[in-house]
Amino acid sequence: MFPTHVERLERLTELLAEWQWLWAPAPFMHRQSPWQQHVSRYGWVAHLAECLTELDDETCMRLQDDPFDDSPLAAWLPVSELAELVAVPNGVESERLSAIMEAPSRWADHVGGRKWQQMAAFAAHMLPPGLQPGLQPMVEWCAGKGHLARLLSRLHGVEVTGLEWQRVLCDEGQRLADRQGVAVQLSCQDVMQDDVVTWLEGRSVVALHACGDLHVRLLELARQHATTVTLAPCCYQRTRYTDYRPLSHLAREETTRQGLCLSREHLALSVQETVTASHGERRKRERASAWRLGFDELQREISGIDEYLPIPSLSHGRLPQDFAGFCHWAADQKHVALTPSIDWSAFEAQGWERLSRVRRWELVRHLFRRPLEMWLVLDRVVWLEEAGFDVELCEFCERHLTPRNLLIRARPVVDPSLGH
Ligand SMILES: C[S@@+](CC[C@H](N)C(=O)[O-])C[C@H]1O[C@@H](n2cnc3c(N)ncnc32)[C@H](O)[C@@H]1O
Structure with a gap:
């Protein structure tokens, strides 16, 4: 038996607030344990830091991948309760999924392999049971080139309109749809504008990986217009607000009661996961991180100030050849005079x-990352x-296809004016 959405949201608010002092500090910025200042209050935190420091590489990697399984942190933290609170039905619609995967290969033309699998899984989970396919035309929110729109139109024989604000994506997407003879219209539309409501009349809406404010806007309009929505949200930190503003009445009340305040930086934590990165990419990221920390050691020594100095991010292609080159670049950015x-x-x-x-201290953050993401999704639910x-909440695909695999399926069942 899964707890109700309300029960989960209440309990997660409590746990996230109770342990915020532990999961919020970013170990990257600290030379010593990030929880040093709490040792006088919570003596055990020194043991926790020590226990993590002593973990071997294999265990560390295993816990990065699955923070809830056989974790040494269970000696201090509510690991199994967190695992229960993030567990949702995996919603495997295997028959429907296999049928889609057997679709003619040209359906996947111009779509990357992993994206195609995500879309197929999304489509297989799209319709709430009992809702007949083909009844309503659909809208794809923030559609890019409308790859998902084409798949849905083919599957259900309905017209799908893709809303996308980049003209070049619309043009390219329209060419693809026309060439393939699929009933998809890409419309150049900023979804944040008022006139977007004209697209909702008599249609259901789907959104795969619509970021922060873009999917909040969709849900706001869906509440007002009683629109059926299928949404896989992502990038909660892409919002105009510096601090998170809970959407639901319940989350507003509970965050105030429990004293949980989430900044944009905390929201970013909820989506920091590299399960889809290749081994080579991971290795490059590791090197970039080690160089950043090496530079941090150097700048602390030169300046005599024992404080983390953030440096701008740098795309991997632009990473200098060696550590010395990297330090020269970073020193330039931050006006640090390198000594001979x-x-x-x-x-x-x-x-x-x-x-x-x-990496070892970050295991604490890993443990709270999915609960934080689940909390944000539950606020929407x-x-x-x-x-x-x-509203139903499920996982629509395996994490290795995309870690943003939570899916919200929502149908209005009572008078929509209740939500105003
Ligand atoms: C993360 S992509 C998702 C694309 C597609 N749904 C997918 O899964 O591949 C987000 C898309 O939203 C579009 N977008 C961003 N802001 C928008 C806005 N205000 N109105 C319409 N589209 C927007 C971007 O141009 C981009 O194509």
Whole structure:
């Protein structure tokens, strides 16, 4: 038996608030344990930090991948309760999914392999049981080139309109749809504008990986216009607000009561996961992180100030060839005057050592990352329920296809004016 959405939201608010002092500090910024200042109050936190520091590489990687399984953190933290609170039905609609995967291969033309599998899984989970396919035309929200729109139109024989604000994506998407003879119209539309409501009349809406404010806008309009929605949300941090504003009445009340305040940086934590990165990409990211930390050691020594100095991000293609090159670039960015005769290999080694500690301390954040994401999704779910929608929450695909695999299916069942 799964707890109700309301029960989950209440309990997650409580746990996230209770442990915020532990999961919120970013270990990357700290030379010593990020929980140092709490040791006088919670003596055990020194043992926790020590226990993590001593983990071997294999265990560390295993816990990065699955923070809830056989975790040493269970000695101090409610690991199994968190695991229960993030568990949702996996909604496997295997027959429907296999049927889609057997579709003619040209259906997947111009779509990347992983994207195609995500779309197929999304489509297989799209319709709430009992709702006949083909009844309503559909809208794809923030459609890009309308790949999902084409799949849905083919599957259900309905007209699908893709809303996308980039003209070049609309033009390209329209060409693809026309060439393939699919009933898809790409419309150049900013979904944040008022006139977007004209697209909702008599249609259901789907959105795969619509970011932050873009999907909140969709849900807001769906509440007002009693629109059926299927949404896989993502990038909660892409919002105009610096601090998170809960959507549901319940989350507003509970966050105030429990003292949970989430910044944009916290929201970003909920989507930091690299399960879809290749081994090579992961290795490159590791190196970039170790160099950043090595530079941090160096700049602290030069400046005599024992404080983390953030440096801008750099795309991997632009990462300098070696550590010394990286430090020159970073020093330029932050106007740090490098001293002559720096022992580059010593600082690089310090960077790698620090990264090894950081990775272990970050396991605490890993443990709270999915609960945080689940909390954000539940805020959306309960917001819709408060407006009289019947809402289901499930995982529409395996994490290795996309870690943003939570799906909200919402149908209005009572008078929509309740939600206003
Ligand atoms: C993360 S992509 C998702 C695309 C597609 N749904 C998918 O899964 O591949 C987000 C898309 O939203 C579009 N977008 C961003 N802001 C928008 C806005 N205000 N109105 C309409 N589209 C927007 C972007 O141009 C981009 O194509």
